Each structure stands twice: as C-alpha cells, then as structure tokens.
Amino acid sequence: MEINEVFKPSKVEEAIKLLDHYQETSKIIAGGTDLIISLREGKESASVIIDISSIKELKEITKREDWIEIGAGVTFTKVVNATMLQEKYKGLIDAAASVGSPQIRNAATVGGNICNASPAADFIPPLLALEAVLVIAGSNGIREIKLNDFITDKGKVALSKNELLVKVKFKELKRNQGLGFNKLGLRKALAISRICTSVYLEISEDSKCRDMRIANGSLGRHGLREKVVENYFKGKPLTSETIEIGSQLLEEEVNNRLQGRSSAEFKREAVKGVFTVALNKAIENSRL
Amino acid sequence: MKKIALNINGEEYVVDINEDMRLIDLLRDKLHFTGTKEGCGEGECGACTVIMDGETVNSCMVLAFQAEGREIITIEGVGNGEALHPIQKAFLEEGAVQCGFCIPGMVLSAKALLDKKPAPTRNEIREGISGNLCRCTGYNKIVDAIDKASKYLKEEGETK
C-alpha cells in the first residue's frame, strides 16, 4: 500500500471536490472490507484515500413519498436493526444479516457492496428484484441510474472517477407485494455467498402471479435477473406444480450459463431449492 | 505523516501515523497494545477485534486515520488492570482458554454482545462470536463461559 494522502470529509460536496481534484489516483473507502484487501494484495492502488464514513447524510434510511431510500454509507448492522425495514422488508434484512460476521456487518456498507459489484455480493440480488435506482452525485450534479444498468460486468460499474454513490432507493412494497431472500453458503458465519436468490412478487386479486422479478447472486459474472423464469410465472397461479416447472426452467437457465465450470453440476441442482424457498418467503411476505 | 487524536480505553491520545497504517499497526506497533492480535490480516479470524464506538470491528480492516475522533476499547481496557472483568473470570473458570491467541477478540465480541443483549441464548452467543475463529477449544467452553458471564453481570447489576 503506497498511500500518501488521506481525507475524511464530512459532506458529500467536499468528497466530490476531492475526487474531482485527485481523479484516478484516489479511492473512496467506506467500510474498507473489500478495499483494504485489494490494496494490500496489490490488485488496486491509490495514493489518495477518501474516507466517507464520517458523512452523516450517507448513513440515513428514510421514506420519501412512496420510495424507501437507503444511504450508501449505511452498514449491514444498521439495515438489520432498521425499524422502517422490519417485517415487510424481511428479504432485505435476511440478506444483510447473512453477510460475513458481526465485525464485517458493523463496517461493511450497502454502497461498498454495490460499487464493488462482486458476483457474490449478497445485497445486490434483493435490490435488483426491487428494481432499485441509484442516486449518484458528481461535480455536474445529481443523476439517477437503475442498479441493473449500473453493474456492467464482474466488478465493473458505471461510475466516473469523480462520482460518489449517495443512496439507493426503491418503491415501497404494497400489501399484495412481497420480497423473499435465501442463500446457500459454505460456512454460516463467513460464507461468501455461493448461491443467493431474491424474489419480488406481486399477487393479483385472483391469487395469481401478476408480476415477478428474480435475481441471483454467484450464478454469473455479476448479480443478474432471470427473465425467462419471470415470464413463465406471469399470469399463472402459484401452485406446487407451477413452482416445480418454474424451478426446472431456472435450473436449465443456470446450466446453460455455467456450462464448463466445475461448480455447474452442484449449482444447477442447488439453485432449485434455494429459489423455491425464496419464492415461498415472497409469497408469505406479500400477505403482510 | 499525519497527526490524529483518538480515545483508547478511556484515555486521549494524539499520535503521528503513517497514511498507510492500519488501526492494528497503530495499536500494536506504535502504542504497544499488544493484546490485539493479527491472525489472517483479511477479516476472517477476528483475532484483531476491537470495539470502536460501541461496535466490534476487525482492526486489520480499518486504516488508522479512520479512527480519528473515535473511541476504541482494546482487551487492555476490559477489567481495570487489577480485578478481572466478569467475562474474563468466567473464561478462566470454564477452561475456555487454551493457547489464548483468539481470546482477546473473543472477550471483546462477548462484551459487545452482552452490552447490547444482557441475556443471550446459546444460539445468539454462537452468532455473536461467529467472526472469531478458535483453533483450540471447539467453542463449547467459550459459549459456556459467555453464558456464565451473562449471569455474573446480571448479579453484579442486582447488587449495585
């Protein structure tokens, strides 16, 4: 690590001025749980480090009109304990609670998880399923972009050198809508996700699936949606039969995508079970 | 070089740090709080656990400058230097310590847990120490010790 200068701004504008000035030579640090490792392993380098963990406005969870907004600097511990997210957003809480260990959750942030864009990032699938939108600040002002468009490849995001992720927001869930999350990890405490699935569901008055969004982690180069399976479910009742066919479809999708990888066999088998549990949680959640 | 001020175990420190120093380097090499151990150096083992503003963090994953203005508790700040803290007492009584390398981190994770949740279930205890690896004890005695410590702390609270 060759770090020459460090800053601890307390305002978003200050952070952006610093980013604008130092450009490529600088890196943002939030919880540091991804960045410190890659700096020490020499995978990334930065001579200037800008710590955003003292910026208060990045640490809030709020409701604005019918959107829920989570600040980029909110830690997973804070997500797990957030009053506003209890019950109806159990899918998000489950995802946050599944990250690392207490020490990791106390430091690791939502923004770091998104910007690091690891294929195994656990908070990305539920946010994809919620069709989350990111709010990004730069020297030219504020812009918004869908999370789905923001992640361009494994570890790659559509963020300029002088931009900062400020918050992520999604539409509030209504009574007939639900979110479910399920993860299969290797070891409980520190499992970097091997497979995780999140399902958003909207049920119509006649108990059919009106809309569904499925997002997986660790089943591709980054967290991604499963549109073929989503389309299959739309307009159908959710019975053990349709769920079986749907999960079979998912297995085929995953199999095609992972072909040739040593983990393909295990993953395509496991994904059915992981998905079915996540879907059932979403069904339950849509009744709250 | 940069000067930062921080509070460690209740005392104010103003220290010169290098920009690329981690909190664990500051604590061990500069200030000689050598109870904080470095195991993996990558967030997996928890041997370097300290309490920062009431929450446990791995000090190998925090840069020293980030600790500016924060309150840190290391194992040296648990107990008062003469009498053992009830958690330490329970660890000894239950035989929860073998080589000892993981113990400072374990005790701090236990403290952070009991500060927030005075009467945890055994599952909650396991979850609370899930970021601390121990290669010796098999964890059961550590869980017993934390369970016992929670009773000691309750009694202490009642007699106060």
Ligand SMILES: Cc1cc2nc3c(=O)[nH]c(=O)nc-3n(C[C@H](O)[C@H](O)[C@H](O)COP(=O)(O)OP(=O)(O)OC[C@H]3O[C@@H](n4cnc5c(N)ncnc54)[C@H](O)[C@@H]3O)c2cc1C
């Ligand atoms: C032992 C261990 C276990 C882990 N387990 C899990 C797990 O189970 N599930 C999981 O998903 N992850 C896991 N992780 C990975 C990591 O903890 C998460 O990805 C975490 O959310 C990263 O957040 P951070 O705040 O620590 O990011 P940092 O390391 O501070 O930053 C990560 C990257 O994002 C950039 N960045 C951060 N915030 C912003 C912002 N607001 N705007 C622009 N760029 C920004 C940084 O410049 C950096 O490139 C684990 C890590 C460790 C070390």
Ligand code: FES
């Ligand atoms: S040394 Fe910090 S977690 Fe292992």
Ligand code: FES
């Ligand atoms: S007592 Fe040896 S590592 Fe825990």
